[in-house]
Structures are given as structure tokens and as C-alpha cells.
Amino acid sequence: xxxxxxxxxxxSGKGGTGKTFVSTNFxxxxxxxxxxxxxxxxxxxxIFFPSTDISSKNVLVKIPEFDREKCTGCRACVDFCxxxxxxxxxxxxxxxxxxxxxxxxxxxxxxxxxxxxxxKIGEVETSIYNGHEIISGKMxxxxxxxxxxxxxxxxxxxxxxxVVDCPPGSSCLVLEAxxxxxxxxxxxxxxxxxxxxxxxxxxxxxxxxKQFGIVINKYDGVNTLxxxxxxxxxxxxxxxxxxxxxxxxxxxxxGLISNKPxxxxxxxxxxxxxxxxxxxxDNYE
Amino acid sequence: MKYILAxxxxxxxANISPVFARAYYFAIYDTETKEVKFVENExxxxxxxAGIKAAQIVVDLNVDKLIVMRLGENSYNVxxxxxxxxxQTPSDSIENIFxxxxxxxxxxxxxxxxxFHGHA
Numbered sequence: 001x002x003x004x005x006x007x008x009x010x011x012s013g014k015g016g017t018g019k020t021f022v023s024t025n026f027x028x029x030x031x032x033x034x035x036x037x038x039x040x041x042x043x044x045x046x047i048f049f050p051s052t053d054i055s056s057k058n059v060l061v062k063i064p065e066f067d068r069e070k071c072t073g074c075r076a077c078v079d080f081c082x083x084x085x086x087x088x089x090x091x092x093x094x095x096x097x098x099x100x101x102x103x104x105x106x107x108x109x110x111x112x113x114x115x116x117x118x119x120k121i122g123e124v125e126t127s128i129y130n131g132h133e134i135i136s137g138k139m140x141x142x143x144x145x146x147x148x149x150x151x152x153x154x155x156x157x158x159x160x161x162x163v164v165d166c167p168p169g170s171s172c173l174v175l176e177a178x179x180x181x182x183x184x185x186x187x188x189x190x191x192x193x194x195x196x197x198x199x200x201x202x203x204x205x206x207x208x209x210k211q212f213g214i215v216i217n218k219y220d221g222v223n224t225l226x227x228x229x230x231x232x233x234x235x236x237x238x239x240x241x242x243x244x245x246x247x248x249x250x251x252x253x254x255g256l257i258s259n260k261p262x263x264x265x266x267x268x269x270x271x272x273x274x275x276x277x278x279x280x281x282d283n284y285e
Numbered sequence: 286m287k288y289i290l291a292x293x294x295x296x297x298x299a300n301i302s303p304v305f306a307r308a309y310y311f312a313i314y315d316t317e318t319k320e321v322k323f324v325e326n327e328x329x330x331x332x333x334x335a336g337i338k339a340a341q342i343v344v345d346l347n348v349d350k351l352i353v354m355r356l357g358e359n360s361y362n363v364x365x366x367x368x369x370x371x372x373q374t375p376s377d378s379i380e381n382i383f384x385x386x387x388x389x390x391x392x393x394x395x396x397x398x399x400x401f402h403g404h405a
Contacts, residue, residue, distance in 0.1 A: 078341075083332075083333055083334050084328070084335065084338040084341075087337055087340070087366075089344055089363070089367055093363075095362070095363075098333065098337060098359070
């Protein structure tokens with residue numbers, strides 16, 4: 001079966017629900033799938049795909065540099081900067097840590113006194129594990145925003161199925177991570193806290209018209225907050241993974257449960273369930 | 286000479302604002318005219334970089350001394366490029382602080398606050 005390029009994002013709202021656990025095992029279960037870690041502030045997916053051969057490329061953004069000869073001191077750039085990254089004390093200065101690289105100052109300068117120069121904000125690392133392309137975005141300490149790294153990490157992927165492991169929360173970083181993906185898997189913990197933050201990413205997926213389903217992780221068999229909500233709103237529950245000692249032991253020692261055929265089958269079923277749902281939708285050819 | 290401090294009320298009997306960049310107003314005291322003038326702090330509504338913008342406003346007002354209870358890193362980094370003297374005060378009324386400043390009873394600021402910069 002020839003598939004068009006497909007990307008599936010795993011997100012959660014609350015940290016620690018198991019985005020990385022589910023997405024690493026999911027990618028590992030589907031032949032030649034690419035795993036992309038977009039949690040650029042603290043990526044850890046690489047731990048589960050050990051490799052000694054990691055290649056890396058820099059992620060650069062543009063920041064302004066001022067030509068003191070050409071600058072007339074008109075302050076147009078300083079007044080334009082909504083991030084307050086520019087100050088004017090006899091001449092313009094950049095507070096680089098606050099700059100969002102919007103390049104606006106460059107465009108408003110009528111005197112050609114600003115040129116844009118490269119600044120490194122992070123790296124994208126690539127390795128291979130059992131035929132899987134493993135990509136990881138890493139942000140440098142002290143940088144303002146990791147969204148360009150997420151974009152670069154996703155663009156690095158070359159296979160026909162791209163598994164995107166999202167950052168926690170519901171911030172700009174998450175929006176960048178799920179931008180242009182075909183399907184979202186909402187990993188949720190069946191606790192009141194987990195449910196609360198799940199609803200935040202649920203709202204995001206709804207407002208972006210994303211197709212999505214739920215994976216309940218660490219299920220205790222008691223709390224029905226998530227299952228009730230899914231029933232009421234007609235949301236597909238893709239899988240319910242129990243709170244289980246063996247799963248915990250394998251994962252906490254850096255292993256993938258999907259290296260066991262029983263679990264690999266389970267994640268494969270999840271994949272086919274997702275494919276079925278995408279086919280039912282409108283934007284699948 | 287002109288002194289400036291951050292205020293949350295346009296009232297010299299009210300206390301100084303405990304924070305600098307996100308205070309609603311700045312109170313400016315002119316030692317020649319003995320008058321206190323209040324101006325709005327446009328930086329207080331900034332989404333980010335308020336410390337930088339507030340410092341810029343202070344610089345543009347051409348004051349000689351800034352009096353604070355505490356000051357963040359970003360504001361400090363801007364102000365240190367200028368000749369503005371930064372003085373420290375415990376919480377007190379705006380009126381008292383300006384009097385103390387004029388009597389040279391305030392010390393220079395020793396520590397800057399790291400704050401929560403970069404926590405988006």
C-alpha cells in the first residue's frame with residue numbers, strides 16, 4: 001500500500017502523562033517511521049533509541065546589527081519593537097536575550113542602518129535506530145523561543161510517516177509542533193489534574209480542526225473522568241494502557257515495551273485505527 | 286536635579302511601588318521647583334521586556350537619580366549604560382523618600398533581582 005506522507009503528533013497538556021512513552025513505542029512499532037522529539041527545552045526521546053552515530057545541524061535565527069555611520073537616531077526600530085528588545089541610549093542597542101527574531105526593525109529602518117546576522121539558538125540531531133530515523137531538537141540554554149528549532153526538526157524528517165513527540169503544555173511551542181500534522185493523539189492520565197490539562201489541548205485541537213483521538217495512559221481502572229468525557233463528546237479512545245509494573249520497569253530503565261511483539265501489535269493496532277479515522281475524514285486523498 | 290521612583294498611586298503620601306517596571310506611574314521630583322510630577326508608565330502593560338522599556342522611559346525623562354526598592358537585571362543592564370545613579374530605599378511614602386534622597390540619606394543599590402526572565 002502506497003501511503004502519502006503522514007504526520008501524527010502526540011500531545012498532552014500536562015507533563016509526565018506519557019507522550020514520549022507512547023510516541024517512542026508507536027514509532028518503534030511501525031516500519032521505517034521517523035520519530036521527532038519537539039520538546040526542545042528538555043528532549044529525552046533519544047534515550048530510548050540509543051545510537052553512537054549522531055549527526056547534528058545548527059538552527060540559526062536572524063538578529064539585528066547596527067551600522068553606527070548610517071544610523072540617524074530616528075528611533076523607528078526601537079519604537080517598533082513590541083518585545084522591547086531594543087533600547088536607545090545615544091544610539092540603538094539590542095538586548096539579544098529578549099529578541100524574538102521577527103526582523104521587524106530591519107524592515108522599518110529607512111536608512112539601511114540595520115543588517116541581519118545569524119545567531120545560533122539550538123541544534124537538530126539525527127540518528128538511525130533499527131531503520132527508524134530519530135530526530136531531536138535541542139534548544140540552547142537562555143534562548144527566548146524554541147519554535148524555529150521545532151520547525152527545523154520537523155522539516156528534517158524524510159520518511160513517509162512522521163511521529164511528532166510534542167512539548168508539554170498548550171503554548172506556542174505546542175502549536176508549532178502540531179502545525180500541519182494530519183492527526184493528534186491526546187495522551188491523558190485519568191486523574192483530575194490530567195483531565196483538566198487534557199481539556200486545554202482538546203480545545204486547541206478542536207479550534208484548529210485537527211482530527212484526534214485519545215490514549216489513556218497509566219489507567220487505574222477506577223477513574224472515569226476521561227472515558228465519560230470521550231463517550232459524551234464522541235471522541236475515539238485509541239487505547240487504554242494500564243498502570244502496570246512491567247511497563248514501568250522496562251520504560252524506567254530506558255527500554256521500549258514495543259520491542260516485545262505483544263506490545264508492538266498493540267501499537268500497530270493503534271496506528272491502523274488512526275488510519276481508518278483519517279480515511280473517514282475529509283482531508284485524506 | 287531630578288529624582289524618579291515607581292508609584293502605583295498618584296499621591297505623594299502613598300508608598301513607593303515595591304516593583305519598578307510594572308508600576309503604574311513614575312513620580313518625578315525636581316529639586317529646583319520642589320514639585321512632584323506623575324507620569325504614566327507605559328511599560329507596565331508590556332507582555333515582555335517591561336524592565337527594558339521602563340528603564341528606557343526613565344532614561345528618556347533625563348533624570349539624575351532613580352530610587353527603587355529592588356531592580357531587575359534587564360532594567361539594570363540598560364541603566365548602567367547611562368550616568369543615572371541608582372539608589373535603594375526601604376518601603377516608605379513617596380514624599381519621605383524624596384526628602385531622604387535630597388538629604389543624601391539613601392545608599393546606592395547593591396543587589397539586582399534575577400526575577401523570572403525567560404519563563405514564558
